[in-house]
Structure formats: C-alpha cells, structure tokens
Amino acid sequence: xxxxxxxxxxxxxxxxxxxxxxxVYVEDGVVQQVGPNLNPEPPTGLVVLDATNKLVIPGGIDTxxxxxxxxxxxxxxxxxxTGTKAAIAGGTTMIIDFAIPQKGCSLIEAFDRWKSWxxxxxxxxxxxxxxxxxxxxxxxxxxxxxxxxxGVNSFKMFMAYKDLYMVNDEELYAAFSxxxxxxxxxxxxxxxxxxxxxxxxxxxxxxxxxxxxxxxxRPEDVEAEATQRAITIANAVNCxxxxxxxxxxxxxxxxxxxxxxxxxxxGEPIAASLGTDGTNYWNKDWAHAAAYVMGPPLRPDPSxxxxxxxxxxxxxxSVTGTDNCTFDICQKALGKDDFTxxxxxxxxxxxxxxxxxxxGVVSISRCLNVEQNARISVILGVVLFxxxxxxxxxxxxxxxxxxxxxxxxxHGVPVATVSKGKVVYEGGAxxxxxxEGKYVSRPPFPPYVYKRVRQREQV
Ligand code: URP
Ligand code: ZN
Ligand code: ZN
Numbered sequence: 001x002x003x004x005x006x007x008x009x010x011x012x013x014x015x016x017x018x019x020x021x022x023x024v025y026v027e028d029g030v031v032q033q034v035g036p037n038l039n040p041e042p043p044t045g046l047v048v049l050d051a052t053n054k055l056v057i058p059g060g061i062d063t064x065x066x067x068x069x070x071x072x073x074x075x076x077x078x079x080x081x082t083g084t085k086a087a088i089a090g091g092t093t094m095i096i097d098f099a100i101p102q103k104g105c106s107l108i109e110a111f112d113r114w115k116s117w118x119x120x121x122x123x124x125x126x127x128x129x130x131x132x133x134x135x136x137x138x139x140x141x142x143x144x145x146x147x148x149x150x151g152v153n154s155f156k157m158f159m160a161y162k163d164l165y166m167v168n169d170e171e172l173y174a175a176f177s178x179x180x181x182x183x184x185x186x187x188x189x190x191x192x193x194x195x196x197x198x199x200x201x202x203x204x205x206x207x208x209x210x211x212x213x214x215x216x217x218r219p220e221d222v223e224a225e226a227t228q229r230a231i232t233i234a235n236a237v238n239c240x241x242x243x244x245x246x247x248x249x250x251x252x253x254x255x256x257x258x259x260x261x262x263x264x265x266x267g268e269p270i271a272a273s274l275g276t277d278g279t280n281y282w283n284k285d286w287a288h289a290a291a292y293v294m295g296p297p298l299r300p301d302p303s304x305x306x307x308x309x310x311x312x313x314x315x316x317x318s319v320t321g322t323d324n325c326t327f328d329i330c331q332k333a334l335g336k337d338d339f340t341x342x343x344x345x346x347x348x349x350x351x352x353x354x355x356x357x358x359x360g361v362v363s364i365s366r367c368l369n370v371e372q373n374a375r376i377s378v379i380l381g382v383v384l385f386x387x388x389x390x391x392x393x394x395x396x397x398x399x400x401x402x403x404x405x406x407x408x409x410x411h412g413v414p415v416a417t418v419s420k421g422k423v424v425y426e427g428g429a430x431x432x433x434x435x436e437g438k439y440v441s442r443p444p445f446p447p448y449v450y451k452r453v454r455q456r457e458q459v
Pocket of ligand 3: 064065066094245
C-alpha cells in the first residue's frame with residue numbers, strides 16, 4: 001500500500017511528441033498528473049523518486065520472447081521468472097511470449113499450458129501470441145475462441161522449421177483470412193523452409209558442420225523471398241501482417257517497399273539484429289559462434305545493424321523485440337557435430353532498451369522508438385533512464401552464461417523501473433515477487449492497425 005502513491009520528481013519526461021522537465025504523480029498504477037512542482041496531498045505514504053538529470057520514459061514492451069520454450073531437444077534457460085526479472089532490470093515492463101502447439105495439437109491447450117507456466121512466475125506483465133502450425137476447421141474454431149475469450153489478437157505462422165512448425169502457402173492463405181475475419185494480426189517467421197532444408201543437406205555433405213553452416217545454408221534471399229511471399233498472400237486477403245525478427249537488409253527492403261505501396265505490413269527488428277552481426281559465426285571458438293545461432297541468422301554484412309536502425313528511425317520498420325530464447329553452452333553443444341542441431345536462440349530481454357539507445361540515439365542521434373510501443377498498447381510502466389554500463393554475462397540477470405552483446409558500453413541504462421505504480425527495480429535491487437505480473441488481454445481489431453485495413457477495403 002505504501003507504494004500505491006508515487007511521485008517521480010524533476011526528470012525529463014519523454015513523450016511521443018515532446019520531452020519536458022516535470023514531476024509525475026502516479027496513484028493506483030495510473031499517471032494522474034504531469035507538471036512542474038507537484039505537491040500531492042497528503043505527504044504521508046507518498047513514495048518519492050528523485051529523477052533529476054534522468055529521463056522518465058514509458059516502460060518497454062518486448063514484442064517477442066520465448067521463456068522456458070521446449071525447443072530443438074532442449075528448453076530455453078530463461079523461464080518466466082528469470083526472464084521477466086531480467087526484463088525489469090532492462091526497463092521492460094511487459095513481454096509478449098508465444099504459445100506454440102505441435103502440429104495436430106490444440107491451440108487452446110497450448111495457450112493454457114503457457115499461461116499456467118507464466119502466471120505463477122511472471123514479475124512483469126505479459127501477453128501471449130499463439131502459433132498456427134497446422135490447419136483444420138478445429139484450428140479455425142480455436143482461433144475464434146482465443147480472440148473472443150482469451151484476449152489473443154495475434155497469431156504467428158512459421159514459413160520455416162520444415163516438418164516441425166512450417167505451414168505451406170495454402171495454410172498461410174487460410175490462416176491470414178481467418179485473422180482478418182477475427183480482427184487479429186498475422187505474424188510470420190519469414191524464411192523459405194524448403195530451401196533451408198536443401199541448403200543444410202548440401203553444407204553437411206560438403207563437410208561444413210560448424211555454426212557458419214547455419215548462415216551459409218540460408219542466405220539473405222531465403223529470408224527476403226519468404227517476406228515477399230507472405231506480404232503478397234496477406235495483401236490478397238487484406239490482412240495486416242507483422243514480420244517478426246527482421247534480420248537482413250534484403251528483408252527490410254522488401255518491407256519498406258511494401259509499406260510505400262500502401263500495404264499494411266510491420267517489421268520487427270530485434271536487439272540482436274540492431275546490436276550485433278553474423279561475423280560471429282566465423283569465430284574460431286565454437287562456443288562463441290554457436291551462441292549466435294538463431295533463425296533467421298544474423299547477417300555477416302557488418303553494415304546491417306546500422307541499416308536496420310535507420311529504417312526503424314524513419315518508420316519503415318515499426319517495433320523492436322528480442323526473440324529472447326536463451327540456451328547455454330552445454331545446450332548449444334547438442335549441435336557440436338551438426339549445426340542443424342544447435343538450439344536456435346539468443347538473449348536480449350534485458351539488453352534491448354540500452355542497445356537501441358546506444359545504437360539509435362548515442363551513435364546516430366535518432367529518437368528512441370518508445371512512441372511506437374506506447375501507441376500499440378497502454379503505457380504500463382515508467383523507467384528512469386541514464387547512467388552507463390558495460391554489458392556482460394558476469395553481471396546480467398538473464399539465465400545463460402553468455403551474452404551476445406558482451407563488452408558493449410551503453411550510455412542509457414535504467415536506474416529505476418516502475419510497474420503499475422510500484423518501484424520494482426532501483427539501483428540494482430529488485431522489489432518483485434514471482435506471479436506479481438498480470439496477463440494482459442488484447443482486444444480484436446486494434447484500431448492502430450485495423451483503421452488502415454478498413455480504409456483500404458473502402459477504397
Ligand atoms: O532462433 C529463434 N528465432 N528461436 C526462437 C524460435 C523462433 O523462430 O522465433
Ligand atoms: Zn521465429
Ligand atoms: Zn521467436
């Protein structure tokens with residue numbers, strides 16, 4: 001109760017349209033007043049945070065995580081407890097994870113399973129995307145029920161992971177049509193799964209078994225082709241499309257061109273694609289190289305992160321996630337003799353805001369893309385931002401023993417994080433308990449997206 005009234009004093013409050021030095025008064029988790037020299041009454045029971053010389057920005061929303069994900073013969077290391085604690089330390093106050101059913105299995109059961117994992121453990125708020133990994137009338141019915149009864153408004157379709165999660169064009173068409181009917185956003189993992197399977201066989205036959213084979217068997221075209229195909233299919237049914245983990249210049253260009261043609265498509269670069277690159281796959285240390293294995297891969301062209309950041313800054317790309325799906329070195333070693341068996345995934349949930357700040361504001365003087373996150377959802381948290389830190393696996397809160405941003409000096413780091421009006425992190429100390437985060441229902445027909453879909457329909 002003592003934390004229910006909070007005054008953040010003297011920080012520079014960053015909004016979509018402008019920044020202003022002001023106090024922020026929060027009561028019962030809701031911002032009540034923003035202005036100079038606020039003196040809320042009574043003073044007793046008021047928690048005061050001094051934000052002098054700091055930025056006060058909306059809590060981050062990581063649009064893409066995989067906590068405790070059973071995947072590729074293993075389970076990702078960050079669970080909903082360590083992962084969301086790390087998120088808070090990095091200034092993120094909400095994550096959106098993925099419930100992913102096996103082919104032939106129930107989407108609703110997958111949703112319930114993921115929710116039962118998350119609810120007792122989450123330290124920040126969360127929502128769930130659901131994956132469509134096969135197609136039938138039952139899937140269609142379940143999508144409807146998830147949208148109408150469970151607060152799901154986005155579904156991810158995989159164009160890769162052949163024989164595991166991959167769907168074909170006919171299934172994509174059906175799933176996109178259904179999303180459109182229900183007012184959901186279709187998401188795609190855009191890579192040509194057939195070409196990856198063939199390319200991987202070819203690499204292994206040539207004796208290339210190391211992590212570099214992972215990138216060599218799926219060059220940029222493989223990502224760009226699938227991105228173009230998904231956009232074409234989505235446009236045919238006027239369904240809004242969200243391309244997750246945009247990793248290459250080629251795929252980003254495809255999205256940018258489609259947006260210029262008026263298509264309703266959004267691209268999500270991730271902390272990894274903005275903060276590091278695929279040259280790491282050629283590192284002589286196998287463990288180092290394997291730690292960067294994820295799909296689509298990071299690109300060896302070192303100008304990729306800057307290119308993606310420029311597109312993010314000018315709205316060609318729209319939001320940032322992390323695809324946080326951490327595996328430690330022992331788990332990665334499942335693929336020591338065959339790169340196709342290295343569990344795919346990297347860290348980022350704690351690093352994302354600082355990495356974007358470093359690469360997007362400090363390096364090229366662009367505005368942090370906070371407003372995008374605020375626009376697609378309510379602002380759930382507040383972060384006091386300023387300080388510097390060198391990213392390291394030795395000091396991070398993510399559960400794995402490697403950090404793909406190791407050694408990066410960041411000049412924007414959360415000093416305090418506020419969630420629902422409570423200071424949950426301050427000066428390196430946490431004040432959260434497992435299960436304190438809440439599931440956030442997301443409504444169908446989100447206006448930011450569907451306003452454009454309706455306009456296009458009328459035209
Ligand atoms: O390598 C990745 N991206 N792992 C997580 C699963 C996915 O495709 O998002
Ligand atoms: Zn994916
Ligand atoms: Zn993912």
